[in-house]
Every structure is written in structure tokens, then in C-alpha cells.
Amino acid sequence: MGFFTDTSICIGCKACEVACKEWNDIPDDGFVFRATSYDNTGSLGASTWRHVAFIEERSLVRAGEEQADDQETGSIDRWLMSSDVCKHCTHAACLDVCPTGALFRTEFGSVVVQADICNGCGYCVPACPYGVIDRRERDGRAFKCTMCYDRQLGGLEPACAKACPTDSIQFGPLDELRARAEERVERLHAEGMPEARLYGADPGDGVGGDGAFFLLLDEPEVYGLPPDPVVTTRDLPGMWRWAAGAALSLTGVVAMSFLRSKR
Incomplete structure (x- = not known):
């Protein structure tokens, strides 16, 4: 089982973030307006398991005459929205380095941290090729998305997918999601969007394919994603x-x- 996140229809509402926090009882992580972006949560972390990234592409335009001659202001030319999450790698380096067995692979294919077994060593943090896993300052233990393991055990879809109003986040068997994603990319190409591409859907990539993959409308780097992720423990x-x-x-x-x- 896995996630297919179609960023082309994400509206940035952050309903997935709210649903994730509510269901998993995740503490507040600040919600600080940074002035440089409309995004008020910043990035994935120990207390943000789903994060809707606002990629605001700006161009500089001349300010009005009432301001200094050399002063410039930023104008947002394009918005890209992407609900980011743990990738649940097929070959997960975090599993390789965990000394206590706190990280395990579930019967659904997701990778979960058992907080009651985690000793806070932090080995999993640098092992993640996506920089997803983080530790809470309060007790040092690692936390990340569980793909709502408890909900799956009860036959329910994850809270984020359930809450998404546009079906940008889709949940189901990975084979079905990959086939659906390929069709979506072909449709977007036919509609004049050649930049549409899949990220993390290829089982032959450096991590064996992701359990959470994405349809992007630009290069991965634009979204803050590594272009060629690899298993950090491969050697x-x-x-x-x-x-x-x-x-x-x-x-x-x-x-x-x-x-x-x-x-």
C-alpha cells in the first residue's frame, strides 16, 4: 500500500496537515509566519508528518516612484503546491541503522517508528536520503509518518488522504497507483504540460521505489527533493x-x- 500525491491538483489548503495532527495527536510545531513565504509550517519534522510546501516562484519588479529608485519588490509569478511526507522507501536506510528495532516494516509495506522502543540515538536521522526523520527536542525520540498504521489495521485509509478535498493525495495498492499515475502524466502531456513527471515511482531507482511517490510539475530540486536519492547504507x-x-x-x-x- 502507498500514497500517490498529484501536486498538479493540490490547492494548498493544508487539510492533510490538520487531519494528520488531529488523528495522530501530534503537538503544535510553532505555526510561525516567516514573512518570506505564506507557508506557516516550514518543513517536515518530528511534529509535522505531512507538510504542504508552498513553492512560490518570484520575479523582481521595480517598485513605484514613491520608493527609492533602486528598491525592488518581489512578485509571485507561479505557485506550486506539494503535500510532502515520508517516502517509506522500499530499501530504507533508517531500518538498517536502528540499533533497537524501533523502526520496522509493516505488513502494508510502510516503515514505522515505535516510539516506546526508540532510545533517541538519532542514527536514523542522517540515514534518511530525504531528510524526513527528526527528533523531538523534549525527549530526543524520533518521529515520522506511520501511513496511519492503526487506521490501516482497521480497514481505513490514512487521515491525510481521507481529508484531501481534491484527491491530490490518493491511497491504495502501489501497482494500481503507479498505473493511474502514468495515465495522469500522459493526459497532462497531451494537454500541453510536458514538464509533468513522476518522482519516486520507479522500482529501479536508488531506493527501490518509494511507498509515497509524486507527480511533479518541475524538477525535483524545485520542490526541495533530491534528484537521485540513494540508500545511504548501500556501502x-x-x-x-x-x-x-x-x-x-x-x-x-x-x-x-x-x-x-x-x-
């Missing part, structure tokens, strides 16, 4: 093999030195 097996070989070699050298000293 660990080789490193462990190298370390084991080095340890065995060192043990052999020490043994030989010990035997020679006995002679």
Missing part, C-alpha cells in the same frame, strides 16, 4: 567485509608475532 556490506578482513589479517599478524616470540 555498509562492503565496509563490514573489509573491516572483517582487516581484523582477521591483524589477528593473524598478532598470532604469528606471538609464536615467534615463543621460539
Whole structure:
């Protein structure tokens, strides 16, 4: 199971953010107006599991004559909205580095943090290629989207998908969602939007495909997404093999030195 988020029909209402907080009893994370954007939540974090990003593309235009000659003001030329969330990677590095088993893969394919087992070590935070996982300052434990695991157990769709008024967030079997997304991209291309593309839908990408993928209307970087995400722990097996070989070699050298000293 997974999410398909069609950003082309997101209206930035943030109903998904509110529904996520209400259902999961997530604490307030500030809601500070930053003056540089209409977005009042900023980014994903330990207390923001769904975040509607406002990508406000601005151009500089000359101010009126009543202002200084060299003063310029910003004018928003284009709005892009995208409801971001944990990607629930097929090959999840956060699972590889968790020392306590607090992170686990559910029967629905999502990746969940068990807060009562998390020891706050923070290893999962830098392991995430998307920068999704974060720790709460109050107790240091890690939190992120669970894809409403409890609701799925009860046969319900996640709260964010249920609350979305435009069906920008769609939930269901990944194979069905990917087929639906491909059709949507083809339709947008036919309607004169060649920039439409899928992000995270390819099982052959660096993380084996995402359990939450997106239809974007620009390059991933515009949305603050890495263009080519990879499993950050991909080199660990080789490193462990190298370390084991080095340890065995060192043990052999020490043994030989010990035997020679006995002679």
C-alpha cells in the first residue's frame, strides 16, 4: 500500500496537515509566519508528518516612484503546491541503522517508528536520503509518518488522504497507483504540460521505489527533493567485509608475532 500525491491538483489548503495532527495527536510545531513565504509550517519534522510546501516562484519588479529608485519588490509569478511526507522507501536506510528495532516494516509495506522502543540515538536521522526523520527536542525520540498504521489495521485509509478535498493525495495498492499515475502524466502531456513527471515511482531507482511517490510539475530540486536519492547504507556490506578482513589479517599478524616470540 502507498500514497500517490498529484501536486498538479493540490490547492494548498493544508487539510492533510490538520487531519494528520488531529488523528495522530501530534503537538503544535510553532505555526510561525516567516514573512518570506505564506507557508506557516516550514518543513517536515518530528511534529509535522505531512507538510504542504508552498513553492512560490518570484520575479523582481521595480517598485513605484514613491520608493527609492533602486528598491525592488518581489512578485509571485507561479505557485506550486506539494503535500510532502515520508517516502517509506522500499530499501530504507533508517531500518538498517536502528540499533533497537524501533523502526520496522509493516505488513502494508510502510516503515514505522515505535516510539516506546526508540532510545533517541538519532542514527536514523542522517540515514534518511530525504531528510524526513527528526527528533523531538523534549525527549530526543524520533518521529515520522506511520501511513496511519492503526487506521490501516482497521480497514481505513490514512487521515491525510481521507481529508484531501481534491484527491491530490490518493491511497491504495502501489501497482494500481503507479498505473493511474502514468495515465495522469500522459493526459497532462497531451494537454500541453510536458514538464509533468513522476518522482519516486520507479522500482529501479536508488531506493527501490518509494511507498509515497509524486507527480511533479518541475524538477525535483524545485520542490526541495533530491534528484537521485540513494540508500545511504548501500556501502555498509562492503565496509563490514573489509573491516572483517582487516581484523582477521591483524589477528593473524598478532598470532604469528606471538609464536615467534615463543621460539
